[in-house]
Amino acid sequence: MGNAPHTSYHDDPSVDELVNETIGRVADKWTLLIIESLEEGGTRRFSELGRTLPGISQKMLTQTLRQMEREGLVVRTAYPEVPPRVEYSLTDMGRDLAEAFCGVWQWAERNIVQIEQARAHYDRRQARK
Template sequence: MRRATPDPMIEARRRGPIPKDVDPTIEVLVNDIIAKVADKWTMLILEALDEHGTLRFTQLGKAVGRISQKMLTQTVRQMERDGLVRRTVHPVIPPHVDYTLTPLGESLGAAFCGVWIWAETHHAEIERARRAFAAAGEASDVSACIETP
């Protein structure tokens, strides 16, 4: 994912104090967006459109890779519903459909870019922690198999 320029409005609010009261409507929206963004297909489609620009449906499927036509259809429809993707149907025979990111979709890509950078920065630490956890699990598995008198 390419590095996006930060949105000055978001950056100013992020650096400001944490609000004391949380608007329940915003909380529901945030939980909904996180659930969708956590979906790997949404992020892969977002990345493909960010890298390649406007793509036809079949090109988008190839760029994402290993996604069924049904899942691609469901995901881009949801992204279109949320205003992240613009779908353009060309009235030709045979008809074809193009997908492109909207400015809102581009801004979500910029937000995800921060997660990408975080993962890249902390990759070695995460791998060390995973190895340590696996080793501790193996040690406890071995000790559970040893009979005590």
């Protein structure tokens, strides 16, 4: 790197807006858990995907998958069968995002004891107030 010029997109307001908007959409709990489920299990049917996500409602699963499809993270494949079969899989971009978030999980695993200690310390301080 040294003295090499650094290209920054921070100076472009349209890029900043896109990054902020995209992070807001993809960094929510359900999106991350859906990505994890599809990364670990590969292509899944809607109902199978829902079973891997305890606590998600059918409505929230539908909304999240639609948003992920819009963002280019998943592909929805509907088969003309009776009953209808719909499957979801990660796109290359979705797999890239899964890889990026893998670092967050690894960080959490490495730091879980410290995080729990910090939370307990904070909660004790708040209880004394």
